Amino acid sequence: MRVIIVGGGIAGLSTAWALQKAGAEVVVLEQGPLPNPVGSSVDDHRLIRYPYGTRLGFTRMVAEAYAAWDEMWSDLGECHYVETGTLVLGGPSHADNRATVDTLAKIGLREGHAVEWLTEADLARDYPLLEEAAIASGGYRLSSGGALRCGRIIQSLARHLAFTGLDIRPHSPVIAVDPVGGEVRLASGERLGGDAWSWRRGRG
Numbered sequence: 001m002r003v004i005i006v007g008g009g010i011a012g013l014s015t016a017w018a019l020q021k022a023g024a025e026v027v028v029l030e031q032g033p034l035p036n037p038v039g040s041s042v043d044d045h046r047l048i049r050y051p052y053g054t055r056l057g058f059t060r061m062v063a064e065a066y067a068a069w070d071e072m073w074s075d076l077g078e079c080h081y082v083e084t085g086t087l088v089l090g091g092p093s094h095a096d097n098r099a100t101v102d103t104l105a106k107i108g109l110r111e112g113h114a115v116e117w118l119t120e121a122d123l124a125r126d127y128p129l130l131e132e133a134a135i136a137s138g139g140y141r142l143s144s145g146g147a148l149r150c151g152r153i154i155q156s157l158a159r160h161l162a163f164t165g166l167d168i169r170p171h172s173p174v175i176a177v178d179p180v181g182g183e184v185r186l187a188s189g190e191r192l193g194g195d196a197w198s199w200r201r202g203r204g
């Protein structure tokens with residue numbers, strides 16, 4: 001299967017990585033440099049953590065995301081995740097916090113899911129930079145959760161994909177996408193087709 005991906009942010013590059021592993025022929029078109037400083041996926045860090053209130057499906061997806069990141073670190077030969085733990089403000093009377101505890105119990109308590117409730121005094125002792133008003137009703141922490149070093153991930157993934165032979169093209173702005181026909185048009189005038197194009201013509 002031939003797939004054209006427009007955009008070399010984390011969504012585009014990680015999709016390219018997964019599709020290539022599944023045996024697809026992939027082309028990534030990025031309008032600027034890679035990493036592109038105007039994209040959302042650069043700079044230093046993005047959070048990943050388990051607490052998501054009542055959102056059970058989303059909480060389960062966090063476990064799947066951790067597994068996918070581990071697979072990526074293995075392929076890249078380097079890890080760009082720093083486990084810091086998660087701190088949530090607001091005590092047990094806060095509805096969202098109670099919901100999170102119930103949701104974590106539903107997905108099965110495992111390492112990093114045990115909630116440690118903190119009083120105002122605990123927070124003042126352990127997090128002296130927090131303002132008094134923020135810690136007044138207490139909070140909780142989990143040992144799981146941390147920072148994904150997003151800029152480094154994009155750099156490392158782009159290098160890895162190019163090394164493995166994937167067709168990855170910086171400075172290739174796309175000016176038109178035909179999702180039904182499976183074709184994109186570049187600013188250069190070049191047209192590229194993916195397999196939706198072949199399939200619609202009975203060639204896929």
Ligand SMILES: Cc1cc2nc3c(=O)[nH]c(=O)nc-3n(C[C@H](O)[C@H](O)[C@H](O)COP(=O)(O)OP(=O)(O)OC[C@H]3O[C@@H](n4cnc5c(N)ncnc54)[C@H](O)[C@@H]3O)c2cc1C
Pocket residue numbers: 006007008009010011012029030031032036038039040041042045046047048172173174175
């Ligand atoms: C301030 C901030 C904080 C955030 N915090 C978190 C967080 O804590 N945890 C978390 O999980 N997420 C967080 N996010 C969200 C996360 O960063 C984004 O969801 C993610 O980076 C989006 O990735 P993307 O690949 O979809 O988009 P982008 O990284 O923006 O990539 C899109 C790429 O497409 C390229 N492009 C666009 N148009 C064209 C075209 N016509 N032709 C060719 N290329 C094109 C762009 O140049 C760009 O490089 C945060 C986002 C921001 C901005």
